[in-house]
Amino acid sequence: MPFFTRLAAVAVVTLALAGCGIASGDERFTLKVLAASSLTDAFGELGAAYQAANRHVTGVQFEFAGSQEMAGDIHDREHADVLATADSTSMDIAAEQISRRRAFAQGTMTIAVAAGNPRHIRLLADLANPRLRVVLGGPVVPVGRYAARILAKAGVTVRPSSEEADARTVLTRIRTGTADAGIVYVTDMRSAGVSASSVPIPREQNVTATYFAAAVQNSAHGATARAFVTWLGSPAAVTILRKYGFMA
Numbered sequence: 001m002p003f004f005t006r007l008a009a010v011a012v013v014t015l016a017l018a019g020c021g022i023a024s025g026d027e028r029f030t031l032k033v034l035a036a037s038s039l040t041d042a043f044g045e046l047g048a049a050y051q052a053a054n055r056h057v058t059g060v061q062f063e064f065a066g067s068q069e070m071a072g073d074i075h076d077r078e079h080a081d082v083l084a085t086a087d088s089t090s091m092d093i094a095a096e097q098i099s100r101r102r103a104f105a106q107g108t109m110t111i112a113v114a115a116g117n118p119r120h121i122r123l124l125a126d127l128a129n130p131r132l133r134v135v136l137g138g139p140v141v142p143v144g145r146y147a148a149r150i151l152a153k154a155g156v157t158v159r160p161s162s163e164e165a166d167a168r169t170v171l172t173r174i175r176t177g178t179a180d181a182g183i184v185y186v187t188d189m190r191s192a193g194v195s196a197s198s199v200p201i202p203r204e205q206n207v208t209a210t211y212f213a214a215a216v217q218n219s220a221h222g223a224t225a226r227a228f229v230t231w232l233g234s235p236a237a238v239t240i241l242r243k244y245g246f247m248a
Helices: 037-053 067-072 088-093 124-128 142-154 167-175 186-195 222-231 235-243
Strands: 011-016 029-036 057-065 082-085 102-114 134-137 162-164 181-185 196-200 208-215
Touching (some): 029 067, 057 067, 067 082, 082 222, 102 235, 167 186, 167 196
Parallel strands (some): 029 082, 134 181
């Protein structure tokens, strides 16, 4: 079975916010951030907050996709300034092209099911039912690696109907009815609204997902890129991250 049944679409979100002024001696510019799809909602607000506090930055442009895709293609992404991934292994892919990485957020995992849980899934062991269409992240993407660790801890063997390129695609399969269940980040469930439900994973079987950010070494705005990475650990950024369900 191939790792991915289809490529995840790369979502591009640009915060073209008017600045209030220009920092002395600095040209105004847009900061470009490559980030894991599971950061989509939180980073939208984080970008706006960072731009508002840094008057020489006219906006923050995001590209969202699987962590491994962003890290692997960083040399092809024109003018990239910052990389943010859902695990450290993905950062390793771009190790020669980034500055020192920094952990800035954490989260846990959950079982995503169709709205109202019509298949009555209660436990991780239920995912082994061959009658269920279970979709997981591929083995080379963070959400897939985290899911594999969870299933191993629970002693459950799952034969997924498909393996996807990122967490948002796993959730989309469930929301659209082409899958019955999957394992995603707890924070992703907020984007599902009423179109999907969540079945908690016991703490002793769950894992902690750790997010990392790093400045791109050949960034034309290296100082600001490094400052953005540091700012992700600030009280203002932590408040926003917690709003979206992340742990600092």
